[in-house]
Amino acid sequence: DTEVTQTPKHLVMGMTNKKSLKCEQHMGHRAMYWYKQKAKKPPELMFVYSYEKLSINESVPSRFSPECPNSSLLNLHLHALQPEDSALYLCASSQEKLGGGHQPQHFGDGTRLSIL
Amino acid sequence: DAKTTQPTSMDCAEGRAANLPCNHSTISGNEYVYWYRQIHSQGPQYIIHGLKNNETNEMASLIITEDRKSSTLILPHATLRDTAVYYCIVRVAWDEGGADGLTFGKGTHLIIQP
Numbered sequence: 001d002t003e004v005t006q007t008p009k010h011l012v013m014g015m016t017n018k019k020s021l022k023c024e025q026h027m028g029h030r031a032m033y034w035y036k037q038k039a040k041k042p043p044e045l046m047f048v049y050s051y052e053k054l055s056i057n058e059s060v061p062s063r064f065s066p067e068c069p070n071s072s073l074l075n076l077h078l079h080a081l082q083p084e085d086s087a088l089y090l091c092a093s094s095q096e097k098l099g100g101g102h103q104p105q106h107f108g109d110g111t112r113l114s115i116l
Numbered sequence: 117d118a119k120t121t122q123p124t125s126m127d128c129a130e131g132r133a134a135n136l137p138c139n140h141s142t143i144s145g146n147e148y149v150y151w152y153r154q155i156h157s158q159g160p161q162y163i164i165h166g167l168k169n170n171e172t173n174e175m176a177s178l179i180i181t182e183d184r185k186s187s188t189l190i191l192p193h194a195t196l197r198d199t200a201v202y203y204c205i206v207r208v209a210w211d212e213g214g215a216d217g218l219t220f221g222k223g224t225h226l227i228i229q230p
Contacts, residue, residue, distance in 0.1 A: 004159070031215035033215075033217055035217070035218075042201075042203065042220035042221060042222060042223060043154075043160065043218075043220050044220070045217030045218065045219070048215060048216060048217050050215055055215075056216060056217060058217075090159050090160070092159070092160075094215055096215055102148065102150075102165055102209055103215070104162035104165075105160075105162065105218060106162070107158075107159030107160045107161065108159050109157070109158050109159050110159055
């Protein structure tokens, strides 16, 4: 069982719908991440949050809107998605330490999103 | 981050050692080698990392050549549950200023045969 919990596991939505993906961790990690993974491709970074503040946005379209309401939760709000946005969306977290270092990222098992 | 090259796929017999190579000929002096794996229908899982010395943990061993241009991940006694895509990632340790994400290459699909 993963220590990063993502809900829902599967989501089917129309192009005009608004939905949200949720990610939760209780390991005290202060860095959280969203990745997108298309079928048979490696994960691609979308967003990084550090201490609840957005620190990296990899030029993601505005129809994806991340939110970090507290240190344990990370949301990804979806609106007006396109069929090509169908993918596995992975959340990850890691510790943050002063002076940096090598904190492995812990991944959830993802939300499989299908856009009709 | 330096680019890595891995074989697309490999087979290994159950119970034998699985040796997964990674080429990173453009690695810089301050870049580390990380390995993650992704079992089907799961998120990626951290395995091990190293700078220039060989490293071992409960999951695997990492052998880095003296010139640091390549490395090998060794799973000493492969089981069917080790069937996964293995990613070799080269990156600097992030310093004060916060975390950054991982850049995954195409990885190696390791298939453990019974």
